[in-house]
Amino acid sequence: MGVRPQTDWTDEVMARAREDGWWRKGGSVVAAVSGGPDSMALLSLLKTMSEAMPLTIIVAHANHQFRGAESDAEAELVARVAQEWGMIFESIELGMPDYLEESGENLQSASRERRYAFLEEIARKHGCDFLVTGHHADDQAETVLMRMIRGTAVSGLAGIYPRRIVHGLERIRPLLRITKCELLEYCKRNGVPYAVDSSNADRHYFRNAVRHDLIPELERYNPRFKESLVRLAESAQADDDYMEHRAMEAFREGVRPSGQGFRLERRWFRGLHVALQRRLIKLILNCSSTPRQMLDFLRMEEIAKAMTQPLPTTIRLDLGDGWVLRREYEESYIGPEQSASMPFHFAYAVTLDVDELLIGETGGRFELRLHQGSVPGSTSNPNEALFDYGELAMPLTVRNRLPGDLMQPYGLNGTKKVQDMFVDAKVPRALRDFVPIVTDRDGRILWIPGLRRSGHALVTAATAFTLRIAYAEDRKQ
Numbered sequence: 454m455g456v457r458p459q460t461d462w463t464d465e466v467m468a469r470a471r472e473d474g475w476w477r478k479g480g481s482v483v484a485a486v487s488g489g490p491d492s493m494a495l496l497s498l499l500k501t502m503s504e505a506m507p508l509t510i511i512v513a514h515a516n517h518q519f520r521g522a523e524s525d526a527e528a529e530l531v532a533r534v535a536q537e538w539g540m541i542f543e544s545i546e547l548g549m550p551d552y553l554e555e556s557g558e559n560l561q562s563a564s565r566e567r568r569y570a571f572l573e574e575i576a577r578k579h580g581c582d583f584l585v586t587g588h589h590a591d592d593q594a595e596t597v598l599m600r601m602i603r604g605t606a607v608s609g610l611a612g613i614y615p616r617r618i619v620h621g622l623e624r625i626r627p628l629l630r631i632t633k634c635e636l637l638e639y640c641k642r643n644g645v646p647y648a649v650d651s652s653n654a655d656r657h658y659f660r661n662a663v664r665h666d667l668i669p670e671l672e673r674y675n676p677r678f679k680e681s682l683v684r685l686a687e688s689a690q691a692d693d694d695y696m697e698h699r700a701m702e703a704f705r706e707g708v709r710p711s712g713q714g715f716r717l718e719r720r721w722f723r724g725l726h727v728a729l730q731r732r733l734i735k736l737i738l739n740c741s742s743t744p745r746q747m748l749d750f751l752r753m754e755e756i757a758k759a760m761t762q763p764l765p766t767t768i769r770l771d772l773g774d775g776w777v778l779r780r781e782y783e784e785s786y787i788g789p790e791q792s793a794s795m796p797f798h799f800a801y802a803v804t805l806d807v808d809e810l811l812i813g814e815t816g817g818r819f820e821l822r823l824h825q826g827s828v829p830g831s832t833s834n835p836n837e838a839l840f841d842y843g844e845l846a847m848p849l850t851v852r853n854r855l856p857g858d859l860m861q862p863y864g865l866n867g868t869k870k871v872q873d874m875f876v877d878a879k880v881p882r883a884l885r886d887f888v889p890i891v892t893d894r895d896g897r898i899l900w901i902p903g904l905r906r907s908g909h910a911l912v913t914a915a916t917a918f919t920l921r922i923a924y925a926e927d928r929k930q
């Protein structure tokens with residue numbers, strides 16, 4: 454990106470500040486100043502602005518104390534400039550090396566977290582509604598590219614937002630469209646002092662490789678590559694904003710709170726565009742009161758699929774941090790496991806198709822074989838059943854019992870409660886949840902191995918294909 458004449462971009466930044474409402478008469482802002490050229494340029498610009506229209510500027514500096522005397526010198530520089538320019542100065546010594554050793558947290562995220570906590574505290578103390586930082590166009594380009602390399606959904610391409618309210622405080626990044634080069638130029642021309650962070654290379658290793666190696670390489674193919682990344686971020690921000698808005702609407706329309714979790718109907722959810730489905734899941738997952746790790750794109754897809762696909766109708770997915778997705782027929786629940794308040798518990802539900810062999814999970818082993826013509830069955834083997842394949846809605850599902858399960862037993866007119874059949878057959882209560890039940894795609898109970906076959910899909914002389922299902926109980930389970 455070329456260097457624009459200084460007045461061009463400063464005028465632009467100021468016009469925007471006025472429009473966005475944070476540069477107003479008698480207003481006050483907290484300026485986060487590290488002492489580097491970006492935030493010192495920002496501070497100088499704020500000074501110019503306050504001279505044109507009174508604005509209280511609180512300069513806040515966090516000394517991470519990573520670099521001993523160098524860190525202290527930076528803090529002193531910021532303090533001195535703030536004093537010279539007649540601004541309030543606030544600082545904190547974060548003692549990050551000791552803190553990290555004790556907590557074992559990640560250096561960058563812990564530093565950021567503690568720094569922002571301090572900045573928010575200062576804003577509260579001075580009754581400021583705005584926090585201004587020196588993020589610039591190069592930061593934006595690097596952020597977007599880093600996310601692309603690491604893997605991101607579209608929302609990640611939005612990069613750094615120029616305005617965002619966090620914890621009731623609006624974070625403003627007025628320099629997001631201004632390049633590092635322009636800011637350095639500004640500092641030199643206006644005699645703005647700044648510190649150079651000698652440890653940048655170690656602390657932002659990946660960012661530095663992107664900055665010093667990758668971007669220059671890509672600029673050989675497109676000299677305005679950084680600019681295009683900044684534009685990409687801006688267009689992604691607009692799209693993201695819109696989608697977020699739509700997701701909120703959908704949330705209000707079709708998501709019902711249930712305990713500490715949420716319920717939604719399959720039919721309604723399936724009617725949403727897939728893009729909206731994923732957003733909605735994200736929104737629901739974000740609703741948890743405890744911070745949860747965000748799931749990756751593939752996991753989102755898996756969740757959306759589990760909630761929409763016709764089979765299996767009963768699913769339980771572990772979402773991490775104690776959260777689950779439970780799909781029961783037409784309804785799904787997403788939320789903490791303990792407050793799921795399900796009327797029943799699913800141990801398993803697995804689909805079976807012809808020539809499939811199922812071992813484990815169901816507490817036994819199923820084998821499905823297709824035979825041409827009508828195969829006479831031996832009625833004496835309770836662990837084998839034959840069905841007219843043409844009469845079945847495939848694939849089949851093997852699951853544990855559910856309350857209210859009804860079956861139409863072979864040789865009986867009408868239906869019978871599976872519960873009663875267990876009682877009649879004297880199946881011990883403790884084992885009932887583990888008895889496999891074979892249903893077809895329509896949810897009809899076809900067979901309870903060892904117990905009863907249904908009257909559905911009987912093999913007759915007219916049967917073209919016979920499906921033989923054999924079950925062997927796994928005694929170990």
Ligand SMILES: Nc1ncnc2c1ncn2[C@@H]1O[C@H](COP(=O)(O)OP(=O)(O)OP(=O)(O)O)[C@@H](O)[C@H]1O
Nearest residue numbers: 485486487491492513514515516565585586587588
């Ligand atoms: N030690 C500090 N004290 C006060 N403000 C700081 C400090 N370090 C950074 N900032 C503010 O944050 C801006 C961005 O800095 P930098 O890119 O180093 O941070 P980062 O760790 O990537 O932060 P972010 O989480 O805000 O993206 C700076 O321009 C400055 O406004």
